[in-house]
Amino acid sequence: MRRSGEALASSPHAGVAAPASGPRSDAATLSRLFPYLWRYKWRVIAALAFMVVAKVANVGVPILLKHLVDAMTLKPGDPRALLVVPAALLLGYGLLRFSTSLFTELRELVFAKATEGASRSIALEVFRHLHSLSLRFHLERQTGGLTRDIERGTQAVHSLISYSLYSIVPTLIELTLVLTILAAKFDPWFAVITGLALVIYIFFTVTVTEWRTTFRRTMNELGSRAQSRAIDSLLNYETVKYFNNEDFEARRYDENLERYRRAAIKSQTTLSMLNTGQQLLIAVSLVAMLWRATQGVVDGRMTLGDLVMVNAFMIQLYIPLNFLGVLYREIKQNLTDLDRMFALMEREREIADAPGARPLMLPDGDATVRFEHVAFAYEPARTILHGVSFEVPSGKTVAVVGPSGSGKSTLARLLYRFYDVQQGRITIGGQDTRDVTQASLRQAIGIVPQDTVLFNDTIEYNIAYGRPGASHEEVVAAAQAARIHDFIVSTPQGYETMVGERGLKLSGGEKQRVAIARTLLKNPPVLIFDEATSALDSANERAIQAELRRAAQGKTTLVIAHRLSTVVDAHEILVLDNGVIIERGTHAQLLERGARYAQMWALQRSAEAEPTNEIVGK
Template structure:
């Protein structure tokens, strides 16, 4: 632990966590001998019992080992011991803590033999009870710390001092309570009292199954003993016990929780609760994704995000089912069985059951944690395969342009092979786990059966007791066997949810301020002002430098300049897809950050350069500009955008499907649909980002006339490449390397004979050359 790289932030955090765990563990090692000495003194002076040699032996064996293991724990911090692993505590400490924990639980099974069990008659009774509780809690905490604490963070985990190699991946159970707190609002139907009653009633039914699990083998034992006692006497045949046993069996089901009346009833009631959880998670995550900034969406793969959403939602439902209806009931059954065997028969039966449970659960946890890395790699390969397929199909047009169909198939096949290799590792380790579980379970059953058979042969127990023990053990092992699969499923659910949690924890870059007000759309067009705006997408790579200009109400302002100069960035900042690093943007002398995003954006229409349409009808895509628009309003907007006649020539008119991302329409048709959609929105502020770049000259002229006519009484901002489209604008800005170098109208800029004039002359020569060709 002392070898953590000092320059690593992550290592520093882990170093602090392990240091606290170490101090706690060391304190408990010194606290337990004190408790044992106090218990020894209490036994001598409180209960007036003579001191025997075995008492001295007990006090020695109960104190000295803790001092030695404390020294070993301290040595582990700074030395690589021969039996110490490179990560975690050594086997000596782990075995010692496990034995101490088992000893405390064995004493718990014989609780009725404690001197204070019948009542507290003196100070010794109170003190002995307190010391017993302290011993049990201390050994339990030590056992948990030994398993939970990462142990020793040596340099080998980092590849040497100062290495940048990440430490071993943390368990998927880390941060369990933090994850559950996040999921609780989705799991508990807080807005539906009716669903809350369903949840509570399901818990009652769950408790009923636990009671039936105990009573079924007990009545089965009574039936066997009664039959053996009465023999062939028909008058005393146990019809009443058989009837009760049959009713209990009907309520219980097969014992694995799959076919009983109570479980079927609970499953039926739980359907609505599960649907509520699915709805809340999917809608909440979908809303969160839409609230994320454009910067985030531009850096993600759509197919991968959708896959994460699907797996995460399914994992939450599975996790809730497994924790509430499998893990918790099975642990209760185990505790009840251990106590029942120890009290009803003797402590050795309870010890055999406890040892079997401990070995089974311990091996399941250890092997499952070990194979976690295989499952994670398989999920990563699965994400890569899905993302590869979606990305290839979305770019089908580009693939055909370059005749790369065979290449895409080859890469997709390669991705599937990578996934199958990871899948084989995951499945092979699963079979190893199943084999070990089978050995443990059958070994425990053999031990119980063998010992019980011996006790029956000596006359201590009856044949019914043998049937009871065997039936109860098998009944207990059935859900325990299923518990191994449940644990793996829970772990996989946590793995699948990690990416979903990452999405939920993504910071919403652009959001409303706490005191944001509604933006009220006025009848008159607003004034827009950029004041000393600076912005950059990447650090140390500025895009805009101290940009300032004013767009008067009802005027048209255009911005021109070379590619990469920051023209489109101005439009994105005005629409608040990004926020300026310095400076501000004001509308009617109010900073746009003071308004709520939804109301502010509702008064701004955008016609982008690259128009993407929904895979729906033409009419739906135009009507998307304003929900609830009539067909007449949609057609009127299409007429103004000079696309109505084109649409009417389609086979299905406005009901024609445009295909995914509008690929069935030409570039010019898509741009005119986008213009019609913006016209239908009726905003007071309009942004055109190369809105006519895909149009022919004649259609471009018609669109320009429509723009100047329709948006004459609106504040408009145009980003243009062809200067012929902005000749009649009220103001033209020339942007170069993020700075405004010229400002004025068309004639004023030509007269200045600057950068704009040079661009105009260059485009004029190009147009003349194209005409001659």
């Protein structure tokens, strides 16, 4: 039964990805990060305690320096100089300096486990979530930009903690202590001048940084785009070579780099403006403070030690504040990067297990596969399958043939539940695939795809991927069953031979045999052969086809094929055209009927019979 694209769009199971939510506030991003850190709450508390002690010691250094200077205002030859200065003040000064560094390092040592633990937990959660997202998401994503978002987000955890806990918070604590001391020991104007200068400084820094954040964000986006272009080009290295487009790819990459360069120059120009303004404010406030302190010394209200202490306080405050613009910008950027990674984590799964979903059970080994009135569309405007119904009996082989674009490979994707059907249902052993867990469903299915993609690892790793944890003997047995063992042992490194990026060091037939071995090792009750021999030459196709028949013995097998010669032994053959089954029967029955299948058979036999050395148009 046909259904229009509009009707499919209204179905509750329509496979439409959820729209991405807008950027969250900085506070919301921090609150999202907090639970990961709070798992190490005792380390957080200890680190904060060490930080406070370190800052108290740091503030004590100028105070002790004041007493040291005042103690040195002795007349030449005064015997107290030898006793007081070296024995007490110099020793105390050195201890305070050492204590500042000691407690700072203790803080970082104690908090390192929390930082690394939170970063690891977030990265692992993102990785798991990305694997749980739908095939639609992964077909639309850009690998370069995605990996860069994850890398930046993970690094943002370290940077946020470093900048906030190790820079901003300690500076605020020190600022509070210094203002309190200045107001209590001298007249309030010292605290007023310092506080007012800091308020203007922070306001200027935040305002200018917010303004230039646009340039920074643009620079990062262009950097990600250039990265995506470079990775995409390198992943398609062969295609670039086939069409002699190295210069074309280089020009496209250079165009992205040029846009990035211009954005980077704007970012650097505004940064220089920010730094110049900060230094001007620092210089003015220091002059104002030292002028008032110097006037106090002249008037006799302050000692030389007080002047030195005020100067030391200002230097200690302004050294970290000098980097406030950088810190604020980086914190804002880290929050943006972290938000992008959290947005990935919160991307809704298009295909999710139903509440209360149970593992797939196959009582008495019944692995019958049924498609019941299945209708499906990748996009609402274009329906792929129209009410398709058929059955693959347990232990039997059913083949689906038809022209390209008829919906054959879509059947495999739906059986794996990469997408949900919009009408009808698919069952295995009488159980709707939407009612069982995806993990158990996919554990019960094995596939030998048309385009076998291997990991850039050893042959043994790629075969063992069918069942991680399998012993070497089991891997060898699977390779022997797939008739690839002799080839493997003939190579210098045997099963440790590296297959290269996407398995490109192996031939098409060798990759297919690895895929068969991998599936045999998995040993699932249901098999899918998705045009597994279409990319091979005739000799290799016959050899692989024999191995596929052996692999399918006793299994419920769905064969998707373009070459009809590979499916003549199937229990039933379905002819699919434009998402509709137009014929079904055995090979002999379909030939006798003399309809579409018979025409396709005659065409393919005629093409195979043509002389291979014939030149078109000669």
